[in-house]
Amino acid sequence: MDSSGKPSTAQVVVLATSSALTAIIYSIYRSRATTVARLKEAKKVSIDQDLKNILSETPGRCVPYAVIEGVVRSVKETLNSQFVDNCKGVIERLTLKEEKMVWNRTTHLWNSTEKVIHQRTNTVPFGLGSHDEGFADTVRIIRPLDAAELDLETTYENFHPTVQSLSNVIGHFISGERPKGIHETEEMLRVGDSVTGVGELVLDNNLIKLQPPKQGFCYFLTRLDYESLLRSQGNSVRLWRILTVMFGVAACSMLLFILWKRYTHHRQSKKERSMLEEFKEQQRKRIRELNVEESSVSPTSCTVCLSRERSCVFLECGHVCACTQCYEALPEPKKCPICRSAIDRVVSLYNS
Template sequence: MDALPITPGELLCLGSSLAFSGLFYYLHRRKAKVAAKIQEAPKLQVGDDLRAVLSATGTSCLQYVAIEGVVQPDEAALTSPYHKELQGVIERLVLKEHRLVWNSLARSWVDSERVVLEQVHSVPFVLTSPGGKAGAKVSVESPLRAVELPLETVYERFQQTAHGFKDLLSHYLSGEKPKGFLETEEMLLVGSSLTGIGELALHPDGSLHLQPPADGAGYFLRLSDWQSLLAELESTSSFWKWATLLCGLAAAAALLRALCRAYWSRRLKQEKEQERRAFEDLRLHKGLAAEPDEELPASICVICLSNPRQCVLLPCGHACCCFRCFQALPRRTCPICRSPIDRVVPLYLV
């Protein structure tokens, strides 16, 4: 059986499409599983009798719940260095350098940024009842391990860099122009409504704790409700699903192209074999030998210069080549006059 006539480009397209299709399908299934777990998770509030809920399940731990409450510090809260009236439990300070970089391909300046400094501070905090019920609270463990920190931007300042003439000249020569520094502060403010999705555990001392799931499922802390998180996960899962489908279609197209080429190559070989057999049958019918006799007159093929001329090309009538060279012609045109060849008949030398 002949090997599949696939080009290196098609082989690269097929392999990369299959690889990306597998990767995108894995991401789709991962997001879909997390969305399904959030959909099935119990929806609770800190004001509910959570200990009774745990007792009803017969265990001291719920592996996956969505619980809503109000953020309160368990100890002293963090104070913003720029706004003394703002207090929070998580703070992130970021200093970024912005610059323009010359892109030789696009022939234009493009924006680029680099994080110069990043600091994250946190203090222990709890979720309390939205209705202000006293005594009801859930401690939030390892908040920095959440998939995304629930922070709000409370301060932002851009300090532009001053440039002199020499600086501008060096910037054009180096291909980089500094624009300035962006300083931002993000905080999880005290009193914010927070939705936590993770494992709810009752410790021996009677305290309730929201912590990352032991089975490695997603640990989420969100300022919005769980419905918005579910919608985002379903949208992302749908995106990876369509990406998987497109990559699969690309792989199928490359494979189908190779199969079509194999089919037409096989069909062309069959047609050439039928043509050769018809030619040999016609020679035998006229009483000529199947293979050319070496004692025949020396009329040499103009293409290979080794075999005798065996073919008459019609309708131009030129007898210039052997049958093997006729079959090897890249185009069905006469090698002498370049006119199209309708059919070929054996050459009879007398």
Template sequence: MNTDVIDKILGVSGGISWVVSYVFYRLYRSRTETARQVRNIPIWEPGEDLHIHLSKEGNLAYAAVEGVVKELNRTLHSHYGNSEGVIMQSQLIEHKSQRVNGFWSEVKKVIRDTTEYVPFALKPGKGNISDRHLVEVLDPGQAARLKDELETTHDKFEPHKSSFVQIGIDRLFGEVTKGLQETEKMLLTGTSIIGVGKVFLERGQIKMGPPDDSSRTYILTKMRLSELVRHYEAQSSLYKIIAILSALIGGGIVSIIVWRQTKAWWERRKQRILFEDIRRTMADAAERRRSQNTGRDRSNEEVEIENACVVCLTNERQVVALNCGHISLCADCAEALPMPKKCPVCRAPVERFMPIFNA
């Protein structure tokens, strides 16, 4: 492969490694900051105390509220049972096996993926309170981790029915349909969750929504606060390791590029010095021949035809390629050969050139 092509591939690979390192570094910083913020935030329970605090002290820019999901106005009903909830995600996924480069791999194609939301609030786990003290949850679709916390209320896989002939044809063409998987997940009413975000009063009603500071993460989760902190710390450690490894790989690739370029520069410098010496030697030899006048019988044109460089067909053959021993090039063409240099006659690698002298 051409040296320039290799260097370009290495350069692109190094750039990709640095980009990956930067992305995971940002993720590491984000998860670390989220873990730090969540660890230090106050935890409130929906109720009169929270309402009084907000009335006196104003909004809570970033706080946690722990409560139980309660529907507002209406609920969502499962299509496959008696479950009721406030968020429902339905998916229909086609499972296939595809042959790629001789290997079979599992492929999933999402045919349908819908999520429905209805207004809901958080209430305390025990006791009854007025609707005025409920914490209404705003924009749950923007919350992190919420979809990971949904409970599966339906999961059915329907195998694809086909004849042996059809299966044989599908395998011949490299794509076999295995079946359809239909799932339904819900955030059920009565589920205990923690919300982390901005808590404020609006027309006397307590509400929770995304923080005004975009560096803070809006979270709805069934985890306890300590578990949530450990979760983000674990993610932070993983992203840190990936960022460091990517940076090391990128640095290694850059070091290889620098080494290759330095080596190529040094080789070019050695070649330049070598051919300067060859030209100087050839010039001295030509001057001695002119002064001694050997008295050849052949014409200059005949000499040029017999001894012309096989590349430029103009200059006299002046150097011998070692180790193959072919005498076919002038000094200019020998120097101009691309690296690594090869004999134009036999294509053997050339270790060095030596000048020749015509008597």
């Protein structure tokens, strides 16, 4: 905070940044809390022979937000893993990531970074069937890639290191980038996996579908069961709540600090003005006691004796208001005649 009492640029930046982050994190927290609340209210439906009858009797032949648990079954064809034998699935995601070390010019350290250079996702129509193999009907999964949490299993992972040569190493140090290699992964949703789906359950032309909800609710496809999904989302809510409180406290603390500094500056200024008025009154009284004209007193005269020139600078307040003889005559502990603050040291002032 500067001498005028206004907050410094750094304080304003900290306050603005912490306030903005608090607002952003709070909005995320509210969104996650709403998701958990809706998950708890979702209707849990079993995949059995009564499901079609239940949907037929439901208004609109749909349940706006439903939870189903079942086993992944392909509709027609399946996807074969490109790396694992006898591994069949309905969703396959191939990812290539470039991993490298980048020189940070600020910290003077090598930081590890990664960049997705290629990703392809293949899908085939599939549904969720009952754990009872005797029941053949399935719930068709619509637009699975739109799920907020599409939980896939890593079926293959390999790292291809970059071949280094002396010229490459020198070039990497000059450019500030040092490639480590290519990380290749394959992820799949395999046939037979137990999956929990949360979304809009509809009956369309004798076909039961689970699709993304239309009311802005979250769409889930996860290998966790319903209770584990709730716990996972609840832990996320707690994390964002803690972050909201932390950044909120930081923003409030900085705001209170700025207001307190403004208040103390205003109080100090008011006190100094009051003491200055009191000092001037005492000076006028002294002039009357000495029976001299106020206009005849030099502006640089000692404010105590009014006869000698001011020759002392009082620190730390910085006032120049007395001569050496009057300073030495001040009672202990010595205080500035103007602001009454303690005199830590004195610097002699020489008038030319």
